[in-house]
Amino acid sequence: xxxxxLIIKREFFAxxxxxxxxxxxxxxxxxxxxxxxxxxxxxxxxxxxVRKVAYVDETSQLTPAFTNTKTIEFTNxxxxxxxxxxxxxxxxxxxxxxxxxxxxxxxxxxxxxxxSQESPGLSFISNIxxxxxxxxxxxxxxxxxxxxxxxxxxxxxxxxxxxxxTGEKSSKIGSMLRMAAGGGFGYLIFMFIIIYGTSVMRSVxxxxxxxxxxxxxxxxxxxxxxxxxxxxxxxxxxxxFIIWMIIGGAILFVITMYLGPEATKNTNxxxxxxxxxxxxxxxxxxxxxxxxxxxxxxxxxxxxxSFLVYFFGGYLIYSSIYAAIGAAVDSETDTQQFMMPVLxxxxxxxxIGFSIxxxxxGSVAVGFSIFPLTSPIVMLxxxxxxxxxxxxxxxxxxxxxxxxxxVWFAAKxxxxxxxxxGKKPNYKEIYRWLKY
Numbered sequence: 001x002x003x004x005x006l007i008i009k010r011e012f013f014a015x016x017x018x019x020x021x022x023x024x025x026x027x028x029x030x031x032x033x034x035x036x037x038x039x040x041x042x043x044x045x046x047x048x049x050v051r052k053v054a055y056v057d058e059t060s061q062l063t064p065a066f067t068n069t070k071t072i073e074f075t076n077x078x079x080x081x082x083x084x085x086x087x088x089x090x091x092x093x094x095x096x097x098x099x100x101x102x103x104x105x106x107x108x109x110x111x112x113x114x115x116s117q118e119s120p121g122l123s124f125i126s127n128i129x130x131x132x133x134x135x136x137x138x139x140x141x142x143x144x145x146x147x148x149x150x151x152x153x154x155x156x157x158x159x160x161x162x163x164x165x166t167g168e169k170s171s172k173i174g175s176m177l178r179m180a181a182g183g184g185f186g187y188l189i190f191m192f193i194i195i196y197g198t199s200v201m202r203s204v205x206x207x208x209x210x211x212x213x214x215x216x217x218x219x220x221x222x223x224x225x226x227x228x229x230x231x232x233x234x235x236x237x238x239x240x241f242i243i244w245m246i247i248g249g250a251i252l253f254v255i256t257m258y259l260g261p262e263a264t265k266n267t268n269x270x271x272x273x274x275x276x277x278x279x280x281x282x283x284x285x286x287x288x289x290x291x292x293x294x295x296x297x298x299x300x301x302x303x304x305x306s307f308l309v310y311f312f313g314g315y316l317i318y319s320s321i322y323a324a325i326g327a328a329v330d331s332e333t334d335t336q337q338f339m340m341p342v343l344x345x346x347x348x349x350x351x352i353g354f355s356i357x358x359x360x361x362g363s364v365a366v367g368f369s370i371f372p373l374t375s376p377i378v379m380l381x382x383x384x385x386x387x388x389x390x391x392x393x394x395x396x397x398x399x400x401x402x403x404x405x406x407v408w409f410a411a412k413x414x415x416x417x418x419x420x421x422g423k424k425p426n427y428k429e430i431y432r433w434l435k436y
Contacts, residue, residue: 004224011203011232016239025240029247033255051094051124056085058101059108065135066097072127086115095120097128105136105143181298182381185307186353188241189376190346193315196237197322200229201335204326208418222415226327227407230319234312298384306383306392313399314376317406318342324410327417328425328433337426349374353381360385370395372402409434 015021054075057063066074075093077085082098089096095116102108112132114120138148204226325338349368356365360382369379369387375395379387416433417425425433 003220004228007220007225007228008232008235011229012235015199015233015236021236021240025243026247029244029251032248033251052092053095053097054085054089054093055097055099056082057099058082059099061139062099062132062135065131072124089115090117105140109136177298178384181303181384183354185303186377186381187350189307189311189314189380190350192237192241192311193318193346193376194343196233196315197319200233200319201322201326202332203229203233204323204414204418205329205332205335208327209330222418223411226320226323226411226414230316230323233319234315237315238311299386302392303380303383306380306396309396310376310380310399313396313403317372317399317403318346320403320407320410324413324417327414328420328430329417330424334424345373346377349377353378356381360387366391370398372398375399 050071050073052073052075054077055063055066056078057066057076058078060078063076063078066076068074077088077096080088086096086098095114098113098115099108100111102111109132114125114128141148141151321342325335325342328338329335352364352368352374356362356368356378359365365378365382368374369382370391371378372395376399379392379395383392412434413430417430
């Protein structure tokens with residue numbers, strides 16, 4: 001046990017004292033915030049570009065649909081005709097909308113064309129289509145001698161309040177919070193396994209190729225060395241994530257304090273009446289209370305406890321496999337043939353996890369949340385939506401049993417492979433090592 005603790009301590013401090021680890025730990029939250037701010041700025045800058053679009057409406061009925069916005073300016077070139085408008089638009093406009101003369105509204109919907117030098121974006125075309133859809137719909141209503149205003153007055157928006165049979169209320173905001181919590185924790189485990197599992201594998205390869213491993217195992221059992229490496233990297237990674245959470249929380253607090261007065265200033269600049277201001281404040285307070293209530297309804301203790309179990313369980317399983325792969329090969333390039341079977345369950349878990357959010361209690365969701373190689377990710381994505389305790393218990397039990405079994409197999413491979421040099425092993429060779 002003392003030797004195991006010494007190995008864990010050695011691996012932990014070797015990791016945290018590394019300059020790249022320190023720099024990455026400090027700069028990663030700042031880089032994420034900076035990258036998000038840059039993307040937001042570039043998106044805003046891109047949306048400020050004003051596109052000048054010409055149109056020729058030979059029907060004279062769809063012209064009211066073309067009203068200017070902040071990003072689109074429409075110009076009516078119907079008077080000069082289609083051919084001349086097309087020639088002018090090719091040089092001076094982003095594009096030209098051509099509406100040919102057609103007395104049949106159903107046929108007109110399939111005859112409208114848009115000309116441009118470059119392929120337009122999907123959102124731009126959808127914007128134009130929505131405008132024309134509404135206008136043609138109104139024209140059809142008028143032809144039926146119906147009042148458009150009266151029909152619009154009949155349109156309504158239904159908001160269904162949801163609650164379970166015990167009276168606990170929920171909402172769309174709650175579903176979004178559950179999706180964010182489940183997806184965030186699941187993706188966090190996925191990234192941790194990939195990053196630190198690969199780190200364990202590289203550490204084993206480095207010690208093996210430098211022949212240091214021969215000196216180390218003269219006084220330490222291979223199993224102790226492998227487990228020490230795995231746990232040392234795990235504690236280093238956990239410390240890194242805790243630091244990231246602290247720095248991220250501090251950044252979020254500073255941003256909130258900075259934007260708070262600015263938001264108030266922008267609201268006051270609208271010169272709203274006291275009644276409108278009161279209504280806005282009431283809506284904001286209601287939304288805030290709803291968000292707080294939904295956060296309170298989340299199974300926070302279950303999520304936290306499950307995160308720790310699946311965090312370590314999933315990492316220990318995959319890092320043991322990574323350590324065995326590192327011991328079996330002589331260089332990192334030789335690991336490629338073994339990486340696909342290891343990564344496949346993780347990739348499937350991510351895709352399955354995000355796809356089952358719409359039906360977290362379906363048979364596919366339950367199956368993959370119990371299967372040990374995918375449960376660390378899929379089950380964490382399900383837990384915020386409420387999972388029966390027996391499913392969590394079965395999933396964790398299978399995870400622990402699988403961890404014990406995989407560590408046992410990985411230790412046998414590690415014990416033999418760590419002293420094998422100059423030969424590229426295949427699956428048949430590794431299977432033979434298990435019998436030694």
